[in-house]
Amino acid sequence: MALYRLLVSVFAVWVLARAALARDWSALRDRLALGPVAPGPHLWLHAASNGELASVRPVIEALRAARPGLPLLVTCNSASGVALAQSWGLCARLSPLDLGWVARRMHRRWQVVAHIAMESELWPQRLLACPGPVLVLGGRLTHGTARGWRIFGGLQARLLGRVAFLSAQDDGSRARFLAAGLPARAAGPVVDLKALYAPPDLRDPALERAFDRSATWLAASTHEGEEETVLDAHLAARAQDPGLRLILAPRHPRRAAEVARLIAARGLTCARRSEGEPPEAEVYLADTLGEMALFYRLAGRVFIGGTLTDRGGHTPYEPAAFGAALIHGPDVANFAAPFAALDHAGAALRITDAATLARALADLAPPALQQQRGDAAQHLLRPEADVQDLLKTLLGHLDAAALPRQTDGKNRHIP
Numbered sequence: 001m002a003l004y005r006l007l008v009s010v011f012a013v014w015v016l017a018r019a020a021l022a023r024d025w026s027a028l029r030d031r032l033a034l035g036p037v038a039p040g041p042h043l044w045l046h047a048a049s050n051g052e053l054a055s056v057r058p059v060i061e062a063l064r065a066a067r068p069g070l071p072l073l074v075t076c077n078s079a080s081g082v083a084l085a086q087s088w089g090l091c092a093r094l095s096p097l098d099l100g101w102v103a104r105r106m107h108r109r110w111q112v113v114a115h116i117a118m119e120s121e122l123w124p125q126r127l128l129a130c131p132g133p134v135l136v137l138g139g140r141l142t143h144g145t146a147r148g149w150r151i152f153g154g155l156q157a158r159l160l161g162r163v164a165f166l167s168a169q170d171d172g173s174r175a176r177f178l179a180a181g182l183p184a185r186a187a188g189p190v191v192d193l194k195a196l197y198a199p200p201d202l203r204d205p206a207l208e209r210a211f212d213r214s215a216t217w218l219a220a221s222t223h224e225g226e227e228e229t230v231l232d233a234h235l236a237a238r239a240q241d242p243g244l245r246l247i248l249a250p251r252h253p254r255r256a257a258e259v260a261r262l263i264a265a266r267g268l269t270c271a272r273r274s275e276g277e278p279p280e281a282e283v284y285l286a287d288t289l290g291e292m293a294l295f296y297r298l299a300g301r302v303f304i305g306g307t308l309t310d311r312g313g314h315t316p317y318e319p320a321a322f323g324a325a326l327i328h329g330p331d332v333a334n335f336a337a338p339f340a341a342l343d344h345a346g347a348a349l350r351i352t353d354a355a356t357l358a359r360a361l362a363d364l365a366p367p368a369l370q371q372q373r374g375d376a377a378q379h380l381l382r383p384e385a386d387v388q389d390l391l392k393t394l395l396g397h398l399d400a401a402a403l404p405r406q407t408d409g410k411n412r413h414i415p
Contacts, residue, residue, distance in 0.1 A: 004124060008097070016028065016031060044112045045073070046075045046118060049077060052081075052118040052138070053074070058196045059387060066395060072091070073092075074093075080289055082094055083289060084289065099125060100125045112131065113401060114133045115127065115134050115135070120140045120145065128162055133164040134163050138167065139173055160180055168188075169193065192338070195338075196387055206279075208298065211284075216245040216299045218299035218301070219247070220249050220303065220304055220318075221305035222305035222306075231263060234358075235266060236358035237361040237362055268281075271285065272287055273288050307330065313333065314334070316335055316338050320380075320381045323374035324374050328349075342380060349364070
């Protein structure tokens with residue numbers, strides 16, 4: 001524990017200095033668990049950023065409906081994650097530093113009665129200090145992370161011994177958690193939360209009129225180094241199909257100016273969503289947060305970003321839910337099982353560079369084939385788990401801790 005405290009203290013100095021230099025006083029307060037606090041006990045849910053939040057939203061909504069008397073506090077490592085949670089009407093803050101005194105302050109000021117951690121966000125100080133049950137959803141533990149924990153001695157086993165319930169996102173993670181010290185009684189079913197994604201009813205009639213779905217493709221959540229491949233493939237594909245439209249959605253909208261320069265350098269016109277520019281340009285730059293569902297709805301073909309980099313790829317579940325024909329690169333480590341199933345069934349095309357991406361776009365040009373591949377992906381990635389089953393388990397742990405429940409006005413609990 002001493003080594004962890006030393007390392008996290010060095011990290012804390014860097015985070016605080018960065019916020020101070022930027023004069024970001026709100027971030028400083030959040031990192032130190034200061035600032036405004038909502039009254040009453042809270043269930044604290046922590047997720048790294050937007051992707052983890054989007055995957056757990058069905059569970060969040062089910063929890064809010066089942067326990068309206070227990071407010072939910074959401075923390076994220078990124079400002080974009082905080083903004084997304086706030087757009088859903090949730091109380092959200094940047095995550096506090098994992099220093100012992102900060103963690104204790106956080107639990108005390110927010111009257112935390114239970115903590116839900118997403119995926120690999122298992123921060124020792126806050127979990128060990130939590131006065132109520134610790135629950136982990138979509139738990140992920142890779143071989144590399146498991147090896148990394150060994151430098152801290154028995155800290156991981158101590159931490160996992162504090163977990164009341166952990167639902168891993170894959171069989172490998174579940175086995176590694178158990179080998180690392182997770183009690184067998186705490187090991188829940190394997191549930192990939194991203195498979196629970198339900199398309200929101202988010203629409204923009206003007207955009208829907210501007211784009212012919214079968215003639216439009218989307219490059220979703222792209223990273224640095226991928227946009228060049230996407231744009232070169234688009235130019236090559238347009239040589240055969242001049243009416244082809246591209247919606248380009250970088251993973252981080254703050255890179256929009258950089259991406260716009262790449263578009264202009266290839267002689268393509270660009271319209272930016274954030275600027276409200278008309279979508280008639282050759283490339284529509286989707287540089288906003290929280291609107292990806294809009295763009296999935298407009299495209300019959302989707303390239304999944306992060307798969308031509310070393311980032312492990314982004315979710316195939318969301319574009320599949322909209323019935324899009326899927327295209328991806330070779331780096332799919334974050335979603336190895338669903339991508340393997342898609343490839344095996346011929347429900348997705350794997351590409352490696354601009355030339356193969358252009359060829360995939362041409363192969364998927366027929367609207368009937370887009371529909372067929374989209375239907376196949378949608379069916380294949382249909383979730384096996386039910387949100388209500390997972391909710392029942394969570395409520396069991398929360399109720400065992402005597403947390404606030406809704407009453408019928410006569411002090412009788414509503415189940």
